[in-house]
Amino acid sequence: MKVLCIGDAMIPGKNIAEAAKELHIKSIDNNIEYKDWETDWNKLQDRRLIIEKEGPSAEKVVSQIRGADKDTEMLLVLFCPVSREAIEVLPNLKAIGAARAGLENIDVQYATEKGIIVQHIKGRNAQAVSDYTIGLILGEARNIARSHCAVKNGIWRKNFMNSDMVPELKGKTIGFIGFGYIGQLVAQKLSGFQMNILVFDPYVENEVIREFKAKKVPLEHLLQNADFVSLHARLTSENKNMLGEQELALMKNSAYLINTARAGLINEDALFKFLKEKKIAGAALDVFWEEPIAKNSPWFELDNVTLTSHIAGTTKEALTNSPFLLVQDINRLLENKKPKFIVNPEVLEKTETIKWLEKIRRSLDVS
Numbered sequence: 001m002k003v004l005c006i007g008d009a010m011i012p013g014k015n016i017a018e019a020a021k022e023l024h025i026k027s028i029d030n031n032i033e034y035k036d037w038e039t040d041w042n043k044l045q046d047r048r049l050i051i052e053k054e055g056p057s058a059e060k061v062v063s064q065i066r067g068a069d070k071d072t073e074m075l076l077v078l079f080c081p082v083s084r085e086a087i088e089v090l091p092n093l094k095a096i097g098a099a100r101a102g103l104e105n106i107d108v109q110y111a112t113e114k115g116i117i118v119q120h121i122k123g124r125n126a127q128a129v130s131d132y133t134i135g136l137i138l139g140e141a142r143n144i145a146r147s148h149c150a151v152k153n154g155i156w157r158k159n160f161m162n163s164d165m166v167p168e169l170k171g172k173t174i175g176f177i178g179f180g181y182i183g184q185l186v187a188q189k190l191s192g193f194q195m196n197i198l199v200f201d202p203y204v205e206n207e208v209i210r211e212f213k214a215k216k217v218p219l220e221h222l223l224q225n226a227d228f229v230s231l232h233a234r235l236t237s238e239n240k241n242m243l244g245e246q247e248l249a250l251m252k253n254s255a256y257l258i259n260t261a262r263a264g265l266i267n268e269d270a271l272f273k274f275l276k277e278k279k280i281a282g283a284a285l286d287v288f289w290e291e292p293i294a295k296n297s298p299w300f301e302l303d304n305v306t307l308t309s310h311i312a313g314t315t316k317e318a319l320t321n322s323p324f325l326l327v328q329d330i331n332r333l334l335e336n337k338k339p340k341f342i343v344n345p346e347v348l349e350k351t352e353t354i355k356w357l358e359k360i361r362r363s364l365d366v367s
Contacts, residue, residue: 022324
């Protein structure tokens with residue numbers, strides 16, 4: 001089986017290829033090709049944001065795919081766009097793997113129509129994002145970044161916009177909007193702070209929520225009662241701008257909003273207004289409506305918001321482990337075990353897919 005690995009500035013193709021060598025297929029080392037799509041970090045951020053907004057067809061079929069071996073059966077990528085047109089270029093493609101949770105760069109619908117298995121990795125950076133979320137909670141509420149900036153500029157600053165209500169975490173209530181793996185890790189890591197936990201997530205069972213000594217509540221109840229609101233939901237057409245003026249008006253004046261998920265979950269104008277008018281105590285944002293933020297952005301005028309450059313999920317471990325986690329899940333599929341992260345399981349029922357998997361399984365190397 002021929003495998004094509006396409007990396008970028010974040011995870012080079014060579015690194016993805018190293019992980020691909022762990023596929024349990026005989027002589028796989030000789031059938032792995034690797035390339036890089038975008039090696040300039042800044043250009044990568046620009047290109048991937050366009051693709052996340054407009055889909056994989058925002059770019060023409062990239063040369064790394066157009067020039068690939070036509071016998072390629074498995075394609076492993078990070079941010080490289082895999083559009084309908086790109087899939088057509090690889091007539092023997094049977095599987096696509098993304099070493100990330102997001103699938104905006106892959107035309108999953110067309111892959112499914114063509115009987116191509118799509119796998120990705122959920123939670124690859126969950127430890128990183130959950131750590132960072134706690135950092136933002138403390139950083140914003142305790143004015144850590146603002147104090148640091150002042151001291152670096154020769155100012156021994158003691159007074160802040162929230163000086164009369166700087167909180168300790170013990171006994172406070174945190175509300176999670178979205179309680180998947182990342183939200184659960186934040187709750188677990190905050191347990192030592194002895195906080196109360198509220199959860200709004202229609203898709204998580206009460207049983208799971210109770211394991212974290214948390215309470216499942218409607219969104220309105222969460223916003224009214226939380227001292228900290230932390231977002232951990234994926235952005236969909238249904239929940240876009242779920243926090244607008246009406247919802248933010250429910251929050252306490254002393255509450256803080258933390259977002260390490262997606263900017264589109266919040267109405268930008270509404271949040272800016274509520275912070276400027278001090279209707280909530282503060283916010284900490286690692287994701288934005290336009291990235292990077294414009295140099296003349298009004299967000300820089302606010303003294304009750306912590307802004308960071310979309311780095312919550314970027315750690316050494318999150319980047320180096322991702323391709324290996326993906327390959328581990330592909331091996332589960334190849335060995336007829338239950339994979340965790342197949343996006344389109346209905347493809348597994350197709351006759352051609354069954355035949356391909358049977359052929360692969362006859363050549364497995366599980367020694």
